[in-house]
Amino acid sequence: MSASRKERDAAAAKLSLEKEQRKLGNLMALPAQLLLVFIVAFPLLMQLYVSTTWWSPLDGVPWYMAYESWNWFANYSDLVQDSRLWGAIWRTLLIVIVCVPAQFLLGLGLATLFVDSFPGKTIFYTLLLMPMMVVPAVVGYMFFLLFQQSGPINDLIGVFAGGPAEINWLNDVNLAMVAVMIAEIWEWTPLMFLILLAGLSGVPEDQMRAARLLGANAWQRFWRIVMPRMKTVIIIALVLRTVESLKVFDTLFIMTVGGPGVATESISLYIYKRTFQDLEWSYVASIGLFVLVALSLLAGLGIWFMVRKSTKPAQVATAQQGGALALQEAK
């Protein structure tokens, strides 16, 4: 009896000690947590607060006094009717829909070429990665020069067309978008290439050989051996580039400043203009929040898709069962 009581006492002492320790741990983590709240939560809450007022820096009222012009959700109802914003959203999505798949396909093609070794591989490899290293603003400037009416691209087209080409790329409502997309694709294909090459290199060579020896052709090897192993890498690359492309700004700003008119105006560019040209900070705050929520939903969707694809519950169950049986056998 006394022995079991001693044990119980010891257990209780241990429990209280654990409680103590946990308390101390929490206390020590508190400064970091406060800092995190300050860095993340404070700006967000401030943005939410400002977005429900008419506040502007021109008012001469400090931001915390913004409640004086409280308007509930007037900014949000304006936002829904703002055709220029929806135009910017549409154009941004267009850039994503065109550029990300183009970057993906080009990157995948290049990565497939670079899995095997060939003479001069390292030189080509370095050259291919260059665009990614160039500062985006410089990329914009480069393509700004290339696409001038008297620029090299028109000269090149002239050579093939057999006469001087005078395409006004950056001042044409439709062509400006094409020029911008080409610059985007040029800049970010290397990143896709890099990620996909890493994924491709991770496919075991022996398995590829085994598949070949079993009679699988290149197409079958790609779909049955390479793709299943690349799925996660591909999803990561696509999500990364999609989220980045939704924020596209620098190249556009240098090449067209969103022009001609609003023909190449993206969400970021529109927000920039409303902030620094119109100084409508409260309205911009509401757009910012709206985009944040939309992007979060998109990212969440992507992650959900990824998790659902990579772990099928039934498979996990059999895997565990299999492991347990193998263990038994080993014993």
Place this chain on the structure above:
Amino acid sequence: MAKIEFKGLTKRFGSLTAVDHLNLTIPDKSFVALLGPSGCGKSTTMNMIAGIEEPSDGQILFDGSDIVRVPIDRRGVGYVFQNYAIFTHMSVYDNLAFGLQVRGLPKAQINAKVQQVAELMRLEDRLDWPSGTLSVNEMQKLAIGRSAIVEPSIFLLDEPLSNLDAAFREFMRTELKHIQRQLEQTMVYVTHDQIEAMSLADHIAVMNRGVLQQYGTPADIYSRPANTFVAMFIGSPSMNLIPCQITTEGETELLDVGSAGRIAITDDALRQAARAAPSRDVILGVRPEVLDLVPRAATGLGLQLEVDLLEPIGPRTVVHLRSGDTEILAVKDKRYGTQELEAVTAIPPQAACRLFDRRDGRVLGGA
């Protein structure tokens, strides 16, 4: 069902010659081991059969037709990789079915075939498992089954038993022999383990530094090695190689082993070998198992040696003998006791002896 022939097969990697003018015929339905130390060119040879490597020179013929230009996926060669190369993202079923699926066979046919092979490999209760969860032993069987299902005419196995635990290796050795008999295919099998090669193969090709040293049955290679390399590589402990000089006394040839004494040659074959020797410096090869140890006698029949130490290895005892610089091993029964025999005479049965040229290590007096 194919005969494999190599004609002057050569593979160079830069300045390194991995396989050097290999000429060899592997008969249909035989089980052949390519045996040799690491870097002897055995794996390169196998990769050339499969088409993973392209020969620098020479021909590979399957049933008389050159296949060097035939692409890897049309050679009809089954290959079991050393690491098995299981498609770990697929189920066991899909692994087995892969070769048939890529050929576009009807589902019912695939299903029947997979069931049949799974039963042969005793994997029938594992079919819906993710293949990554199999034990190493099961992976081995899966790898063999996956290759066997497409009925290749030639089956290649790269060190198939080296990853297995000792207990399962014994089992798999007999299993492999059964499988080969059931599949009735030409099997070529790469190993560096001479015991594996001896116990499994019908024929063994011993290779060293890209050059074929000897090709023959395990018994032949064991008792009649073609050179000192094969003599050393096969058998554990390996053949005693005793440097000696040929001398003549009247009509008799003698082998002079320095301080260990001289042996008068009485066997005809050995005498012929001694007469064929281009120089007096030769090497006498004798298996430790065949040496007779008797109490010291003053005859010219054996070597006068001192017992250095005894090494009991389960059923047998290895006796280390010495005289001056000459060290000789003898393998005796475990009951062999030499407490009273500090000094012995080792008599090599001359019919089981081989004489090698000391300069190039080749056997003297023909095969």
